[in-house]
Amino acid sequence: MIVMKFGGTSVEDAVAIRRAADIVKARLADRPVVVVSAMAKVTDQLLAAGRAAANGDRDQALAISAGLRDRHLRTAAELLGPSQHSVGAPSKPSSGLGGGVPSPLQKLQSEFDVLFNRLDELLRGVVAVAELSPRTTDFVSGFGEVLNSIQVTAAFQAAGLDAGHIDSREVIVTDATHTRAVPDFEETEKRLQTRLKALLDQKRVPVMGGFIGATSEGVATTIGRGGSDFSAAIVGAALDAQRIEIWTDVDGMMTTDPNLCPGARRIKVISFNEAAELAYFGAKVLHPATIMPAVRKNIPVYILNSRNPSCEGTCITSQAPRSKNLFKAIAAKKRITIIDLVATRMLMAHGFLRDIFEVFDRHRIPVDVVSTSEVSVSVTVDTTDAIEAIAADLAKLADVQHEGHKAIVCIVGENIRMTPGVAGKVFGAIGDHNVRMISQGASEINITFVIEEDEVPAVVRRLHDTFFTEVDPEVFA
Numbered sequence: 001m002i003v004m005k006f007g008g009t010s011v012e013d014a015v016a017i018r019r020a021a022d023i024v025k026a027r028l029a030d031r032p033v034v035v036v037s038a039m040a041k042v043t044d045q046l047l048a049a050g051r052a053a054a055n056g057d058r059d060q061a062l063a064i065s066a067g068l069r070d071r072h073l074r075t076a077a078e079l080l081g082p083s084q085h086s087v088g089a090p091s092k093p094s095s096g097l098g099g100g101v102p103s104p105l106q107k108l109q110s111e112f113d114v115l116f117n118r119l120d121e122l123l124r125g126v127v128a129v130a131e132l133s134p135r136t137t138d139f140v141s142g143f144g145e146v147l148n149s150i151q152v153t154a155a156f157q158a159a160g161l162d163a164g165h166i167d168s169r170e171v172i173v174t175d176a177t178h179t180r181a182v183p184d185f186e187e188t189e190k191r192l193q194t195r196l197k198a199l200l201d202q203k204r205v206p207v208m209g210g211f212i213g214a215t216s217e218g219v220a221t222t223i224g225r226g227g228s229d230f231s232a233a234i235v236g237a238a239l240d241a242q243r244i245e246i247w248t249d250v251d252g253m254m255t256t257d258p259n260l261c262p263g264a265r266r267i268k269v270i271s272f273n274e275a276a277e278l279a280y281f282g283a284k285v286l287h288p289a290t291i292m293p294a295v296r297k298n299i300p301v302y303i304l305n306s307r308n309p310s311c312e313g314t315c316i317t318s319q320a321p322r323s324k325n326l327f328k329a330i331a332a333k334k335r336i337t338i339i340d341l342v343a344t345r346m347l348m349a350h351g352f353l354r355d356i357f358e359v360f361d362r363h364r365i366p367v368d369v370v371s372t373s374e375v376s377v378s379v380t381v382d383t384t385d386a387i388e389a390i391a392a393d394l395a396k397l398a399d400v401q402h403e404g405h406k407a408i409v410c411i412v413g414e415n416i417r418m419t420p421g422v423a424g425k426v427f428g429a430i431g432d433h434n435v436r437m438i439s440q441g442a443s444e445i446n447i448t449f450v451i452e453e454d455e456v457p458a459v460v461r462r463l464h465d466t467f468f469t470e471v472d473p474e475v476f477a
């Protein structure tokens, strides 16, 4: 079997959902299990409704909910409305009065009505208590997947697929760490195997929502934003899938940002470790940590484009084949601030680094690149409004200077590990551009350095021209 996960933009409207149905149809022989996200932007809107309610803005909260109800009902009508019945389909028009069997559209509409009534009731409750707990947040934010998994199941059936809905809250069992709940893999695996195999054995196509689960007591949870990829990996690992397909709206991972470098190539195959290094820069595609369950079981994960399904995408594997190119990709991240710290009294007294990192921790600001000398430490952080406050706290420990408008450039490839003189080649290629910090991660598969923000296009192009003008056709398209 395989897992096919469709992200928000790949199920954003009726057209996209029909396209997904066609993509699934073409793979029926592989026995697909389908995992779907909420329709694009729905999760954000649900969370906004929850926040509005918590702030006492009842009208705003209910208006957002009404907008979502309208969008779902409209999409449902487009997918299942009278004009959608194929010739000969059992589309008994029913008024719903004379005890006639409700049409698939009527059934879906009434399910939506029940769910949206429940959501509205909940939002009113949040207004009343003026508080949105993590537990309630999960209940609200998970609605998008609940709704869309039901909708996609109905749409697939209308498209002639024998789809069967699985309620993820009955199979994905998690702890109660709301908004980023941790799955109980053992119990989840058991339930997935029982429920999914039953459908697969009948040659049916299970459809389930990503992102959502429930505690063993049945309290709704979510497993973190963007969590549908994680859901897909959990399902794939539980059923020993041949592969997991992440259907999105790009052709896959690229050697660099095509906006910076028109000559950017698609990466056909990349190792999990390489993809993980790039995640911080290209998180748009997928966060590799979320596919860990698949990687652990050696299941390849494909990034595919639902708007260009014939493109073979990018395959992420635990062990990518050796490439003739030294690197796999170059990534850059702008809006970086460097903070330079010089120890004042005791040169690097023990505890100095801990004290420094405690400051960042307290401000909840992640540190990216770190480099140290005997008397100084430089770190980079994403530029934020909090810089001044952080600097003030750090000034109690060290002489502090900070400078914005920097960028991190990261060049990644498993081959770095076994090639001598790589740093020389990289810094030779960028010529006389000034480099502020250099670091090579413990994984030894990346070289990371910090430059002036406005030099990013020039530096990335130079690197790309040097290392990707000729590419290994096995690894790059």
Ligand code: ASP
Binding pocket: 007, 008, 037, 038, 043, 044, 144, 210, 211, 224, 225, 226, 227, 228, 229
């Ligand atoms: N809908 C959820 C989110 O937007 C989960 C996902 O799409 O992966 O975070």
Ligand code: MG
Binding pocket: 007, 008, 226
């Ligand atoms: Mg996503």
